[in-house]
Amino acid sequence: MRNIIKNIFLVFLIIFASVILHNPSRANEIRGSEGTKIHGEVISTFYQPWAISFINSETMLITTKGGNLWLVDSTGSKKTVGNVPTVSVGGQGGLGDVIIHPDFALNNLIYLSYVSSNNFGFSKFAKVIRAKLNINSEPNLTEITDIWEQKPATTGNGHFSHRMVFGPAGSDYELDLFISSGDRQKLTPAQSWDNDLGKIIRLKHDGRIPENNPFQNKGKRAKSFWTIGHRNALGLAFDSNGQLWSTEMGPKDGDEFNLIEKGQNYGWPIVSEGSHYSGVAIPSHKTRPEFQSPAIFWVPTIAPSGLDFYEGKEFPSWEGDAIIGGLRSRALIRISFNDISPRETERFSWSKRVRDVEVCKNGLIWVIEDGNDARLIKFSNSAKS
Numbered sequence: 389m390r391n392i393i394k395n396i397f398l399v400f401l402i403i404f405a406s407v408i409l410h411n412p413s414r415a416n417e418i419r420g421s422e423g424t425k426i427h428g429e430v431i432s433t434f435y436q437p438w439a440i441s442f443i444n445s446e447t448m449l450i451t452t453k454g455g456n457l458w459l460v461d462s463t464g465s466k467k468t469v470g471n472v473p474t475v476s477v478g479g480q481g482g483l484g485d486v487i488i489h490p491d492f493a494l495n496n497l498i499y500l501s502y503v504s505s506n507n508f509g510f511s512k513f514a515k516v517i518r519a520k521l522n523i524n525s526e527p528n529l530t531e532i533t534d535i536w537e538q539k540p541a542t543t544g545n546g547h548f549s550h551r552m553v554f555g556p557a558g559s560d561y562e563l564d565l566f567i568s569s570g571d572r573q574k575l576t577p578a579q580s581w582d583n584d585l586g587k588i589i590r591l592k593h594d595g596r597i598p599e600n601n602p603f604q605n606k607g608k609r610a611k612s613f614w615t616i617g618h619r620n621a622l623g624l625a626f627d628s629n630g631q632l633w634s635t636e637m638g639p640k641d642g643d644e645f646n647l648i649e650k651g652q653n654y655g656w657p658i659v660s661e662g663s664h665y666s667g668v669a670i671p672s673h674k675t676r677p678e679f680q681s682p683a684i685f686w687v688p689t690i691a692p693s694g695l696d697f698y699e700g701k702e703f704p705s706w707e708g709d710a711i712i713g714g715l716r717s718r719a720l721i722r723i724s725f726n727d728i729s730p731r732e733t734e735r736f737s738w739s740k741r742v743r744d745v746e747v748c749k750n751g752l753i754w755v756i757e758d759g760n761d762a763r764l765i766k767f768s769n770s771a772k773s
């Protein structure tokens with residue numbers, strides 16, 4: 389009798405073990421709030437990454453906040469890129485975004501944003517450089533050129549924003565570089581004309597200021613502004629209709645998804661759908677119709693970071709949707725557009741903060757998590773595998 393019980397126990401143990409072992413993909417399948425399943429494959433890990441940008445379907449660039457730029461292939465093989473400028477690391481700042489020039493295939497130019505200091509870190513500013521990326525056995529940067537510096541430099545380690553995007557080919561903004569410039573946690577400068585804090589900047593690809601920028605009569609500094617009244621826009625992307633959108637971190641709650649339109653004021657710090665961390669209330673956008681209201685806002689917070697728009701065959705029903713990486717919400721958030729007005733459609737949550745998201749030309753969605761042991765994950769459609 390004892391042997392029979394022992395044998396039954398062993399049989400159950402073997403069945404249990406084989407179920408676990410034969411479903412390794414189970415652990416990487418994430419079910420969205422509406423039941424859609426996506427399949428994640430972990431490709432690599434990084435220490436404090438900030439941005440992903442594809443060169444082609446097989447090769448991407450990844451920045452890590454401490455100052456390394458990585459050339460990574462889609463299997464996870466990676467090399468550091470030499471001759472990256474020294475960055476000022478601390479708090480939210482360090483090496484930031486990386487994007488490629490629209491004519492990268494011809495000129496190998498890339499753009500990097502990062503935090504710099506001229507006085508050993510007492511005051512800091514975001515800046516953007518352009519460089520030639522030489523891809524060989526020891527990849528490196530040459531022909532480094534200054535494109536933009538955030539003025540003024542100021543104290544503190546927060547709200548640099550410094551996300552970048554190029555206008556799409558064939559649009560009015562072809563070869564135009566847009567940069568989000570955060571409020572540096574100083575609030576009121578976001579409404580002033582004589583500094584870059586709390587603005588979205590528009591430049592030509594070589595750093596010159598386009599003559600048709602909207603604020604030509606507000607002093608010298610304002611000539612580079614595209615929009616004003618921003619807090620901390622960590623996501624910036626064009627949709628397939630050529631419209632520019634941003635994700636913006638709210639104060640306590642009130643995160644925003646904004647349609648960025650030439651010459652508009654987005655209201656910070658005068659209006660918000662959140663409150664100050666002190667608990668002090670802030671009037672809502674509705675109270676001041678001269679300011680642009682967010683297309684979507686979130687209470688409670690999602691803490692939005694990277695933003696991209698979906699194009700591709702892997703998830704056909706997502707065509708044109710926005711995909712947002714959530715830090716505090718530890719999720720990928722999908723936004724779809726019904727009769728132009730966007731709404732959150734589905735949320736894919738797991739236990740990790742999401743720093744950046746990039747849709748590859750082949751339709752796969754790549755995500756980089758936040759933090760010290762952050763995973764690079766490639767998402768495909770579970771229904772297709």
Ligand SMILES: [Ca+2]
Pocket residue numbers: 617644654655656659660680681682
């Ligand atoms: Ca706003």
